[in-house]
Amino acid sequence: xTIMKKIIEFPTAQKLIKQLKASGKTVGICHGAFDLVHxxxxxxxxxxxxxxxxLMVSLTSDYYVKRxxxxxxxxxxxxxxxxxxxxxxxxxxVTISDFETGKETIRYLKPxxxxxxxxxxxxxxxxxxxxxxxxxxxxxQMLYTNDEKYSTSKLIDKIKLINRDSLLLILxxxxxxxxxxxxxxxxxxxxxxxxxxxxxxxxxxxxxKFFSMTNIVFTNQSGVARGYFNEKIVQKINNTINTELExxxxxxxxxxxxxCVDKAYAEKKGIENFNPKYIKDxxxxxxxxxxxxxxxxxxNKNLENYNKVLVLGDKEDDEKLSRxxxxxxxxxxxxxxxxxxxxIDNSLKLK
Numbered sequence: 001x002t003i004m005k006k007i008i009e010f011p012t013a014q015k016l017i018k019q020l021k022a023s024g025k026t027v028g029i030c031h032g033a034f035d036l037v038h039x040x041x042x043x044x045x046x047x048x049x050x051x052x053x054x055l056m057v058s059l060t061s062d063y064y065v066k067r068x069x070x071x072x073x074x075x076x077x078x079x080x081x082x083x084x085x086x087x088x089x090x091x092x093x094v095t096i097s098d099f100e101t102g103k104e105t106i107r108y109l110k111p112x113x114x115x116x117x118x119x120x121x122x123x124x125x126x127x128x129x130x131x132x133x134x135x136x137x138x139x140x141q142m143l144y145t146n147d148e149k150y151s152t153s154k155l156i157d158k159i160k161l162i163n164r165d166s167l168l169l170i171l172x173x174x175x176x177x178x179x180x181x182x183x184x185x186x187x188x189x190x191x192x193x194x195x196x197x198x199x200x201x202x203x204x205x206x207x208x209k210f211f212s213m214t215n216i217v218f219t220n221q222s223g224v225a226r227g228y229f230n231e232k233i234v235q236k237i238n239n240t241i242n243t244e245l246e247x248x249x250x251x252x253x254x255x256x257x258x259x260c261v262d263k264a265y266a267e268k269k270g271i272e273n274f275n276p277k278y279i280k281d282x283x284x285x286x287x288x289x290x291x292x293x294x295x296x297x298x299x300n301k302n303l304e305n306y307n308k309v310l311v312l313g314d315k316e317d318d319e320k321l322s323r324x325x326x327x328x329x330x331x332x333x334x335x336x337x338x339x340x341x342x343x344i345d346n347s348l349k350l351k
Contacts, residue, residue, distance in 0.1 A: 006086040006093050010108070013056060013095035017109055020054055028052030028113040028143070031102045033065045035074040037084050040117075040148065047145035048115040049090040055115075057085050058105050061098045101127060103134035110138040118146050165307040167211035169204070170292060170321070172313035173219035173257075176200055176332055178241060180314070185229035191240055199337040200312065204250055206341060207310075210350055214306070216254045216295045217241075220285045220317065224259035225266075225278035231259055254295035258285040287320030308348060 008016065017027045030048050034041055034057065049055040059081055065074040074081065078096050086094045097105045106114055114135040120128050121144045135142050174180050179195040187193065207213060221234050238255045245252060260283040266274045284290040296302050303309060309327035311318055322329035328347050332340055344350065 003083060003086045006091070007082045008093055008095050010095050010097060013058075013093065014109055016093070017056070017111055021110075021112065025053040026112040027054050027056060028115045029056050029058050029106070029109060029111040030115050031058040031060070031097065031105050033060045033069070033074055034081055034085055035065065035076060037081075041085075042088060042090070043147040044115075044117055044145050045085075045088055045090040047147055048143075049092075051115060051143050051145075052113050054092045055090060056093045056095065056109075056111070057091050058095055058097045058102075058109065059085070061096055063098065064100050067100075101130065103130040106131060106134040106140070107138060110140065111135075112140050113143045114140060115143045115145065118144050120144060164210070164212045166305065167207060167213045168296075168303070168306040168309045168327075169207065169213055169215045170309070170311045170325075170327070171200075171204075171215065171217045171252075172311075172315065172318050173217055173238075173241070175314035176312055176318075177217065177245075183223040183226075183228045185223060185233040185237055190229075190233065190237065194237065194240060196241075196244060197332070199335070199340060200332055201245075201248055201250070202337050203312070203332075203340050203344065205248075207344070208250075210348075211308070214296075214299070214301065215250070215252050216256065216292060217252055218256045218286065218291055218295075218321070219258075221257045221259045222261050222285075225261045225274045227275050231257075234259070253299055256291040256295055258283060258288075258291060260285065286317040287324055289321060289324045292321075292325060310344075310348070 020027050028048055028051055030045060045055065045057065059078055062074060062078045076084070082094045082096060085091055099105050099108070102114070114131060116128075116131075132142050171177055174184055177197060177200055178184075179197060181193050184190055184193055204215070217238070223229055224231055224234060234257050238257070242252055242255065260278045260280045261274060262283050262285070263271075263279055263281055266279045271279070284294075293302075303325065309325055311322035311325070311327050311329045312332050313319065313321070313329070314331060314333035319329045319331065330340060330343050330347065
């Protein structure tokens, strides 16, 4: 069969599936945008084809891809995507679905199997739950392949990073990434006290448009030395913030904190107020850059690998850290997104 003959109209696909099922054949459907076909898609179709007698791929129309993923998507039109997928030997037919979600496609086409990747197996999002209900309502079955997951969005992000300048972004935590709290972790409801600073989150997204970025969070945590909370609580707070940043599509390459205080500082503040275990002659606290160097070493990098180094913070120690690193510094305290952006544009010459 020629490639073009494998691409069929949606009503034709419905009739064909009905006929095939009546003749005792099993029909499986893979549904999605399938923009920028990559090895993950091909592996998925190959595995799916082994689960049924005939495999049909239902493509989300351009209108709904754009509505869901933004004005710059899809990369290829629905006709181009259909042609690429129809050229694969594992795919028997391709059709274009002008429905918003997979559940409508399932209810209209009524396949034997609706086949998804392994990353959906344990998901319980609204979308996948509705698809499971839809395939059950047409007496079909949800199946999952066991192939490695690829992401078209991440592939596009990689392409965007080619030939970009590199930026090392060093972020303070309290007062910068999240709102300042007096020794966060001291109160029992400390997780409820975590409030992201939207303006800084948006600045990270803004910087990512211009640079290939390495992001490091570096925070002094003298509350550990003071006995207000332990290191496990610091780590739990960091993990909680990290989870929220991941939801925003932001990757933090290293989380570093300095729980110790130097002896001179402890004596100044009252040495009896500190746990002796955390009093040192020399520490890695800001403004020392030791933890920054340590972070870079762990990912096989050094400062010379970056075109620019930027520290975002709200305290004098953050500014001194930037001087020790010979980096740029932006004070984000009590500033709006537009005010921070203006300083960044001027400092990094983005405009």
